[in-house]
Amino acid sequence: MSTTDIGWRGVAAVDVEEAEERERGARFTGGSRELLAELLRPYRSALMVLVGIVVVENGARLAIPSLVKVGIDSGIPPIRESGNVGPLGLVAGAVLLCSVVQAVARNRFLVQQGEVGQGVLYEVRRRVFRHFQALSPAFHDDYTSGRVISRQTSDVEAIYEMLETGFDGLVKAALTLVGTGVILLFLDWKLGLVALCSGPFLFLLTNWFRRSSADAYRGTREKVALVIVHFVESMGGIRAVQAFRREPRNQEIFDDVNDQYRLANLRAFRLVGLFMPGIKLIGNVTIATVLVYGGYLAYSGEVTVGVLAAFLLYLRQFFEPMQEISQFYNTFQSATAALDKLAGVLREEPGVPEPEHPVALDRARGELRFDHVHFAYVDGRPVVPDLDLTVPAGQTLAVVGTTGAGKTTLAKLATRFYDPVDGEVRLDGLDLRTLAADDLRRNVVMVTQENYLFSGSIADNIRFGRPEAAINDVVAAATALGAHDFIAALPEGYDTDVAQRGGRLSAGQRQLVAFARAFLADPAVLILDEATSSLDIPSERLVQEALHTVLAGRTAVIIAHRLSTVETADRVLVMEHGRVVEDGSPAELISRGEGRFADLHQAWLDSLA
Amino acid sequence: MTTGSLGPDPDSQPPAGVHSLWRLRGYLRPHKVALTIMLTTSLVGVGLTLAIPLVTAAIIDGPVADRDLSGLWALGALAMVLGVLEAVLIWWRRWVQSNAVLSVETAMRHDLYDHLQSLPMGFHSRWQSGQLLSRATVDLSQIRRFFGFGMLFLLVNIVQVVTVTAVLLHMYWPLGVLVAATAVPIVWLSMRFEKSYVVVSRQVQDEQGDLATRAEEGAVAIRVIKSFGRGEHVSRQYEAAALQLRETSLRKVRLSAKFWTFLELIPNLAVTLVLLLGALGVGKGWLTPGELVAFITLMLSLVWPVSSLGVILAMAQEAMTAAARINEIYDTESDVVGGTATIAEPRGRLVLEGVDFAFPDAPDEPVLRGVDLVVEPGETVALVGATGSGKTALTSLVPRLFDVTAGRVTIDGVDVRDLDLTHLRSLVATAFEDPTLFSMSARENLTLGRHDATDAEVEQAIEVAQAHFVHELPWGLDTRIGEQGMALSGGQRQRLALARAVLARPAILVLDDTLSALDVHTEKRVEEALGRVLTHTTGIVVAHRASTVLLADKVALLQDGTITHVGDHRELLATVPAYRELLTSDDSEGAGRSRLEVGV
Numbered sequence A: 001m002s003t004t005d006i007g008w009r010g011v012a013a014v015d016v017e018e019a020e021e022r023e024r025g026a027r028f029t030g031g032s033r034e035l036l037a038e039l040l041r042p043y044r045s046a047l048m049v050l051v052g053i054v055v056v057e058n059g060a061r062l063a064i065p066s067l068v069k070v071g072i073d074s075g076i077p078p079i080r081e082s083g084n085v086g087p088l089g090l091v092a093g094a095v096l097l098c099s100v101v102q103a104v105a106r107n108r109f110l111v112q113q114g115e116v117g118q119g120v121l122y123e124v125r126r127r128v129f130r131h132f133q134a135l136s137p138a139f140h141d142d143y144t145s146g147r148v149i150s151r152q153t154s155d156v157e158a159i160y161e162m163l164e165t166g167f168d169g170l171v172k173a174a175l176t177l178v179g180t181g182v183i184l185l186f187l188d189w190k191l192g193l194v195a196l197c198s199g200p201f202l203f204l205l206t207n208w209f210r211r212s213s214a215d216a217y218r219g220t221r222e223k224v225a226l227v228i229v230h231f232v233e234s235m236g237g238i239r240a241v242q243a244f245r246r247e248p249r250n251q252e253i254f255d256d257v258n259d260q261y262r263l264a265n266l267r268a269f270r271l272v273g274l275f276m277p278g279i280k281l282i283g284n285v286t287i288a289t290v291l292v293y294g295g296y297l298a299y300s301g302e303v304t305v306g307v308l309a310a311f312l313l314y315l316r317q318f319f320e321p322m323q324e325i326s327q328f329y330n331t332f333q334s335a336t337a338a339l340d341k342l343a344g345v346l347r348e349e350p351g352v353p354e355p356e357h358p359v360a361l362d363r364a365r366g367e368l369r370f371d372h373v374h375f376a377y378v379d380g381r382p383v384v385p386d387l388d389l390t391v392p393a394g395q396t397l398a399v400v401g402t403t404g405a406g407k408t409t410l411a412k413l414a415t416r417f418y419d420p421v422d423g424e425v426r427l428d429g430l431d432l433r434t435l436a437a438d439d440l441r442r443n444v445v446m447v448t449q450e451n452y453l454f455s456g457s458i459a460d461n462i463r464f465g466r467p468e469a470a471i472n473d474v475v476a477a478a479t480a481l482g483a484h485d486f487i488a489a490l491p492e493g494y495d496t497d498v499a500q501r502g503g504r505l506s507a508g509q510r511q512l513v514a515f516a517r518a519f520l521a522d523p524a525v526l527i528l529d530e531a532t533s534s535l536d537i538p539s540e541r542l543v544q545e546a547l548h549t550v551l552a553g554r555t556a557v558i559i560a561h562r563l564s565t566v567e568t569a570d571r572v573l574v575m576e577h578g579r580v581v582e583d584g585s586p587a588e589l590i591s592r593g594e595g596r597f598a599d600l601h602q603a604w605l606d607s608l609a
Numbered sequence B: 001m002t003t004g005s006l007g008p009d010p011d012s013q014p015p016a017g018v019h020s021l022w023r024l025r026g027y028l029r030p031h032k033v034a035l036t037i038m039l040t041t042s043l044v045g046v047g048l049t050l051a052i053p054l055v056t057a058a059i060i061d062g063p064v065a066d067r068d069l070s071g072l073w074a075l076g077a078l079a080m081v082l083g084v085l086e087a088v089l090i091w092w093r094r095w096v097q098s099n100a101v102l103s104v105e106t107a108m109r110h111d112l113y114d115h116l117q118s119l120p121m122g123f124h125s126r127w128q129s130g131q132l133l134s135r136a137t138v139d140l141s142q143i144r145r146f147f148g149f150g151m152l153f154l155l156v157n158i159v160q161v162v163t164v165t166a167v168l169l170h171m172y173w174p175l176g177v178l179v180a181a182t183a184v185p186i187v188w189l190s191m192r193f194e195k196s197y198v199v200v201s202r203q204v205q206d207e208q209g210d211l212a213t214r215a216e217e218g219a220v221a222i223r224v225i226k227s228f229g230r231g232e233h234v235s236r237q238y239e240a241a242a243l244q245l246r247e248t249s250l251r252k253v254r255l256s257a258k259f260w261t262f263l264e265l266i267p268n269l270a271v272t273l274v275l276l277l278g279a280l281g282v283g284k285g286w287l288t289p290g291e292l293v294a295f296i297t298l299m300l301s302l303v304w305p306v307s308s309l310g311v312i313l314a315m316a317q318e319a320m321t322a323a324a325r326i327n328e329i330y331d332t333e334s335d336v337v338g339g340t341a342t343i344a345e346p347r348g349r350l351v352l353e354g355v356d357f358a359f360p361d362a363p364d365e366p367v368l369r370g371v372d373l374v375v376e377p378g379e380t381v382a383l384v385g386a387t388g389s390g391k392t393a394l395t396s397l398v399p400r401l402f403d404v405t406a407g408r409v410t411i412d413g414v415d416v417r418d419l420d421l422t423h424l425r426s427l428v429a430t431a432f433e434d435p436t437l438f439s440m441s442a443r444e445n446l447t448l449g450r451h452d453a454t455d456a457e458v459e460q461a462i463e464v465a466q467a468h469f470v471h472e473l474p475w476g477l478d479t480r481i482g483e484q485g486m487a488l489s490g491g492q493r494q495r496l497a498l499a500r501a502v503l504a505r506p507a508i509l510v511l512d513d514t515l516s517a518l519d520v521h522t523e524k525r526v527e528e529a530l531g532r533v534l535t536h537t538t539g540i541v542v543a544h545r546a547s548t549v550l551l552a553d554k555v556a557l558l559q560d561g562t563i564t565h566v567g568d569h570r571e572l573l574a575t576v577p578a579y580r581e582l583l584t585s586d587d588s589e590g591a592g593r594s595r596l597e598v599g600v
Ligand SMILES: Nc1ncnc2c1ncn2[C@@H]1O[C@H](COP(=O)(O)OP(=O)(O)OP(=O)(O)O)[C@@H](O)[C@H]1O
Pocket: A141, A377, A378, A383, A401, A402, A403, A404, A405, A406, A407, A408, A409, A410, B486, B487, B488, B489, B490, B491, B492, B517, B519
């Protein structure tokens, strides 16, 4: 079934790494236990209270049948003899009391268990989300949002199932197990030993289940992630899917992953399907053995019939909770697989770590310096071999170059999406690696080629970089960029919901909003990576004017292909294969008459002719 | 139920009930045998659980008391056989059940995905993918669980309760009636519970979907979030939503805790009453003490099935809500339904006649009004218009990603709405303004529209789009290109999307501003190659730059939602000021040049 797998998914560096790690058995060696212990730590006292409640509840529950017996035995004779209902009333009152105590305890237990469970879930969600946010874009490039989502939905769900299954069964079971075990041995040690012979079998069975189910549940976690990844991607790209009639092929792929998921689940279900009746089998066989052996002992007079009867009753009680334990153990195993995955994510180190002792930088002047920077996405394939460049504060630098030359890479280095392999990137003379992320992001803002809008109002999107900004500032930013007109024309103006990923707007409008967002953030260094490529020329011109008036004095790095965009820069950099091949003012470069920028200029003139 | 391209409002809640689940019964039909086995084994299992103690009693009362050794062996063997049989039955039930319910779940997921893929853009732009995802995962597994366990034990428990009650009635009817009467508060409570529970559980499910959406946004938008340093802000929003979910879930927990508690309390109260009245009855000689003991013992065996009904009903309730959420997707029918016509030898004559268009979610805001345009076979038209003027909207009408609200679009004289949808979309290929790539191999992305393309054809498309870089990727065409092609440069992504459209070999090729991220030299090479393709393909090229317009034979100017001018680039440049303003920097053409010249 999975023969098509490699075909459509293609190969990526992570696969190779993952396969290697799997070989070594690393990454999967858990961390689930530590994580669970850590998550439960704040609830230690609450858990103790819960155990107490379970004890009370079970005490009350077990008291009821005995009370009934007492009621019948000692409540009825007085009625018969003298019509005195006093003793019976007393016992009935006690039964009533026990019922109420049991009910109250049960209620308390359920509520408090829910509180602990939900608290743990919240904490898991919080941590995992934050950690995903802290991880570098390089991590997200490979990991894909589908897997991020699957970690945060279905894995968390698996943990929830365990918390919900109720560890009251476990507590109750443990209590009865120990209690009846002791009673059994005291009642008759020979019979007791026969009963305890089931122990090793239970142990072996459980051990087998632990090992095989860990593997099976890991399988379900991985397969469900595949389903989610494919689902999310095909729904996200539905326009291309439909336009290219991709539906049948998508369905084929989906059916494949869906079926893989089914098989993984089936495997886990079948293991449980063996485990649970296996436990039952051991219990039943033990009971039957004790029955025969005990019957024989009673027959030969070695034990009394009363002891045998009591023994058998207790033996049943001994095995009854095993079902609950195994049920809980099952969800525990499933949750462990999920926790392993989450622990793996939490262990992942951010590719661009926060400095331990950040240097404070409130408002940068905006001098940007690349000091012999060497950078490669993939080892051995340098994208930027050795870059040495200083952008003085306040300069408007235009970067042009063939596609794939490394312009965006330059921007990503300046915003610390990546750290250089060698050399340093500095802002105002400070290595970016010594700056706190907050300080850096406040001072250096990039408008990317792929401008993402959040679902929500236009105003909120523009405000994204500065949530405290008043609506006036939002409008001012939009107006300066020439975006106000179209926004005002929308039915709800700035409050219009831009819908999923900004789908309500045209590509150019999205770009303007993304631009306004950066504009409002008011950074010391603004990096525009083809931020006007989808705009018509008049809009582009407005944006440029705004850059020159409102952002005058800021350092700006403008990456663009269109001469109309770069013509007004102070300085132009032409890049090729990660190297700077031309550097100078636009006029200077053109006046040389040859060279890439001069060509660019000529091509532009030609297209206007 | 609502039909139409928008479908139900994602924020509104359709009523959930037994009928929601009942509608899904078709999925169970192929598993009738399995269900019968499951039910029978469970019932026999209940019987066995009761039988084993009886055998025990028989041994103690019989052989041991009578000193009959052979009887001991016989009954002992019987106990053993029954015990093994019980385990085997459980195993058998679980085996059959895993097969059946997983097949049901998989089939439902298949259908859901299939249906979602067929729903039009109008639907998808309104529904967050997190909401869709939570239906495809959480909701389906809830339904699976109900079909596997809930439904079964609902039946088994009811059978058990009814049988025991019947036996009780038979034993001593006045107390039996009392026991039967406890059904009244239980049923009443269940109904009340159902009403409030359905509301909370729907809310929990919706909030889970919302959280999934946020998780997705947090991942997809990671680069924007990072570049503004807003990780903290987004995390706090996520946490607020998670907190909200926690509160709602706790409400649900409290509600069910209350319900479950009452379900335990009621039988216990009944036990108290029976004890009181029964003991009085014994005192008055209406029944024997032995009868009373038997009665109460039997009655105590009712406590568990009744109280576990609570869990099962909650499960049922959740399954119903889940089913309602699934049904609301099924109930949305695509209004972009294909016709049956096909064009045997497509020439690619594209005509728009009096086309009006408004997006389905904003029907009062017409985007296009009375658009007329004729593109002859093999001709290429450049579509020029200001930002937001409706160029993309216009191009999306051709492959029917959206439908016109008035007028018609025809290809070779056939209205696109009469054409078979798959056929139509094989006639038209679009390179979208955002590349829309998938985290699959580069080849798979390229052959999106033609899965059976040969290597030579792929190579040709790569040549046209100047996308040779794919061969330099670490695993060549087999390299996975990362989500949205994030491991590629902007221009590389765009060329891949372009190659994909070219590879589809359409009769009509739509390029929606597809050269915007290319440098001038690459653009020129792509244009030359594209020019060759476009000589025998009808083309629509959306352009913001004069260089791209030069690809076209003629230009259509889109203004205020309608096409005001059609003509030659130079002619329009000379005669239409609006056009000149859009495509040249006009005065700044001079200004820009003079600025540069001043610097010389
Ligand atoms: N995340 C990544 N992983 C691996 N390789 C990458 C990654 N991002 C970019 N590259 C490669 O690095 C090179 C430079 O990419 P970059 O995005 O810097 O180009 P660019 O100059 O911005 O090009 P364009 O003008 O097309 O946007 C390209 O060959 C690209 O394939």
